[in-house]
Amino acid sequence: MYCLEFAIPPLPQFLMAGHAVWKPGDQHFARVFGVYDLLLVTRGTLYMTEEEMEYEIGAGKMLVLEAGLPHFGHRSCSEDTEIYWVHFVHGHPAAHIRQEDIPWSTLLSKGTNEDVEPSSQQRMYLPKFAAVDVQSLEPLLRELDDIHNGLNVETALRLHLLLAELFAALQAECVRTFEPEPSLRLARAAVAYLNEHWRQSFQLAELEASLHFQANYITRCMKRHIGKTPLQYVLHLRLEEAKKLLGGTVLGISEIAEKVGIRDPNYMIRLFTSKLGMTPGAYRLMLRQRKGEEASGAQEQNDG
Incomplete structure (x- = not known):
């Protein structure tokens, strides 16, 4: 079709x-x-x-x-x-x-x-x-x-x-009406597993044991259909959660790293900077400044 x-x-x-x-x-x-x-x-x-x-x-x-x-x-x-x-x-x-x-x-x-x-x-x-x-x-x-x-x-x-x-x-x-090919079904199964376990320590062996396929084949299937390897997918989920916590909480960088499954805060800072082009601290400051500008604009409208 x-x-x-x-x-x-x-x-x-x-x-x-x-x-x-x-x-x-x-x-x-x-x-x-x-x-x-x-x-x-x-x-x-x-x-x-x-x-x-x-x-x-x-x-x-x-x-x-x-x-x-x-x-x-x-x-x-x-x-x-x-x-x-x-x-x-x-x-x-x-x-x-x-x-x-x-x-x-x-x-x-x-x-x-x-x-x-x-x-x-x-x-x-x-x-x-x-x-x-x-x-x-x-x-x-x-x-x-x-x-x-x-x-x-x-x-x-x-x-x-x-x-x-x-x-x-x-x-x-x-x-x-679409019958997915076996490699796509496996990629989706891997995504479902990782969505449930991304906060835990990443172990390819555990993914392999859960899906009963070799890690290299799972990785190839995910890269083909999802666009990311299993590790890249997990890091994507962790960074998305970190962004949410930076904007919605006052937690420190170390606490946020721990909550998203990254044991080393310095690694999270390097990862965050490489993907978003700014440190977690700079990202949080940017969000606060934007909120302040929005609040100021709303106040000016009310005063007017």
Whole structure:
């Protein structure tokens, strides 16, 4: 299966939704459309061509027609054909990616107190053309259509939330129909183990014994699918926790090092500096200064 990859945030934005039953002889007209058109057929068959690629969208199948690409119905419906559609826009063109190449387990940077804009690493995936679980998707599409037809100030937010739910359900279809290869299953098992034991002394032998695979093979699998070796992954978790403690507590560096499983505070300082470009003390000072500036700004607004 091929999927469409969208950079997020922001999420794609809703334009309109519709529902119809096309009669035998009905056929989609030709156009070049500047928006994405998500089609889902619940009965019958819709025949569409996009850039010389023909699709037969039978009952229980979906297709996303892409913005800017020419499409048309290359054949009329031969029976009653029930269709739902949703139009949406996105600020960046979608990329094509094979389902098996989606890096589901890759670690992403999470937000911190010093961030002033969202991460650019996040992605959303939709099947390009696939069989889907109509029973779970049709209620969402029906409610989208109903709200759109009677749209008012009160229901507008719900409309956009439903679109996000629809995207989440479709991405779940990408995951559900994907059978991970053995190396990916092992990498995920290693991550699950390390998530539970990262505060403890790191021992590859214990990981090896728990998973019943040689350490070198586990390391190769994690590096391939997660992007980090087991030790790098553990250090990532420890540094993330250290950042949280530096910003949210008054604990000393030695105490924080101990809480995150690093016995030598000096090693934590070197590790922190190499990864973030500043010492833990400088990081804490930066957070305090930022909080002070925010508090000062809020006070000025109140005084004004």
